[in-house]
Amino acid sequence: MSTDSAAPSLHEDAMPRRLGSLRLRLGLGVPLLTCAIVAVFEWSLGGFVVPAEGMARTAWLVLLLSAAQLLLIEMLMLRPLRRLAAGCEAMESAPVPLTPEDATPAPGLAAELDRIGHAMRRARGSLWQQDQHARELRRELTQQRLLLEQAQLALEANQRELASLARTDALTGLANQRAFDEALRREFKRAQRQRGLLALAVLDLDEFKAFNHHHGTAVGDAALQSVAGLLNERFKRDTDVVARLGGEEFVALLPGVGMAEAQGVLEQLRDDLRALRLPQGEGHLTLSVGLAAASPAHPYLSAQALMQAADEALYIAKHAGRDRLSLAA
Ligand SMILES: Nc1nc2c(ncn2[C@@H]2O[C@H](COP(=O)(O)OP(=O)(O)OP(=O)(O)O)[C@@H](O)[C@H]2O)c(=O)[nH]1
Structure with a gap:
């Protein structure tokens, strides 16, 4: 996604690290859980006494089921989570224009997460615009303040000159x-x-x-x-x-x-x-x-x-x- 390459933020590495750790835990947890479920299933069918051939078949079954689950989890959870993370990171950086891919998220859970990420990027864009506007206003305010100070200085100089003129004889320059x-x-x-x-x-x-x-x-x-x-x-x-x-x-x-x-x-x-x-x-x-x-x-x-x-x-x-x-x- 385009936001994956957004400007760096303070927490740039935190979200991918957390997702990597989640993937590791899933990678261990899913096969173990699958193994346990298959074992219970096998036991319910014929007990724990399983011939060597049956063991190999069970191992393949566990492997295939785990791979399928991990693939589904990766597609339906981790990838959308990555997008969401990118959306969160984008909140801290300059907005990136939304691509058509961003605008039409995939269906299901991914769609929800995508929509959240998408909304976050939109909110970020609006915040960024408001921030720019506030900066412009601040700049204008500083300029106006400078002009005001200059006008005040000129006014004071004029007042001093007037006061001096009020005490000076115009023809000779002597005191009046x-x-x-x-x-x-x-x-x-x-x-x-x-x-x-x-x-x-x-x-x-x-x-x-x-x-x-x-x-x-x-x-x-x-x-x-x-x-x-x-x-x-x-x-x-x-x-x-x-x-x-x-x-x-x-x-x-x-x-x-x-x-x-x-x-x-x-x-x-x-x-x-x-x-x-x-x-x-x-x-x-x-x-x-x-x-x-x-x-x-x-x-x-x-x-x-x-x-x-x-x-x-x-x-x-x-x-x-x-x-x-x-x-x-
Ligand atoms: N050129 C010029 N003349 C002025 C100015 N202010 C006053 N005068 C003139 O100064 C003259 C003063 O005249 P008077 O008050 O009669 O005094 P005086 O002729 O000097 O006579 P005494 O003071 O008695 O010697 C007047 O004719 C005023 O018009 C000025 O700024 N410039």
Whole structure:
């Protein structure tokens, strides 16, 4: 049968071994039983006193009867059992297409066993198909999970980008008002806690309305970007925060920096701007700065109070004629 050569299984040898042992037992048992039956039969006919000729005839009779029985057992039992065993083994291996021989089993006991083997192979085929289907579904599920993970990563990246955009000034790339407000609150509390220094400068370009008017807003935009570049250059420490609050107004928040040090760096920044001679190396765009600094010797009640002091200093610088730095009282 075709299933005899099916894919190997864990119990491949077990069933034939069992059938071989059964055949051996039948091979011994059937002749002995036949011998016993013939002996009883002979005894019932004439007793155990049998001439030598009669003995030989009886031996032949036993031999022939045993051979006939064994042949019948082989055809009607062992062969169908082998098919059944093959059917059982096929349950553990890939299905093999049913042959016409499988589809039309022989009549009698063999037919029953064949039918069982046949049904087992059909069940195996169906199980195998379901198993294949389940594997496909699992593969698809894995793929979908991968896609989902990728989409999730992309979404997280987008969210991070959005969050960063929400805290960044689009024109200059500096922190915006929202990011600055958070930084001011955070650094002010830290300075208070650690009794440290915190300088805050508010910087405002002078007569920027007129600048825009003369040179156009595109040139004005470029000037704002140049000032942002200068701020980034001058305030490079990890703890420094520079931001554009809107329009032509910038801030520099400098943790751990006192009034004198901040004043020095801001004057250098004003020199840098003057040297640039915006626009196009021929102009004279200037900057006014208001500077306030919190320290244990000069504390402020709140972050807002520090900001207000810097704003007031800027107001004084503007009203004193612009292009200068004014210190908070
Ligand atoms: N090019 C450009 N101009 C801007 C931008 N945001 C605000 N402005 C302009 O900046 C100018 C600010 O003008 P004002 O607030 O009157 O200040 P100012 O002219 O600089 O005068 P002072 O601050 O008193 O020296 C306005 O004309 C705004 O239109 C921007 O993103 N790009």
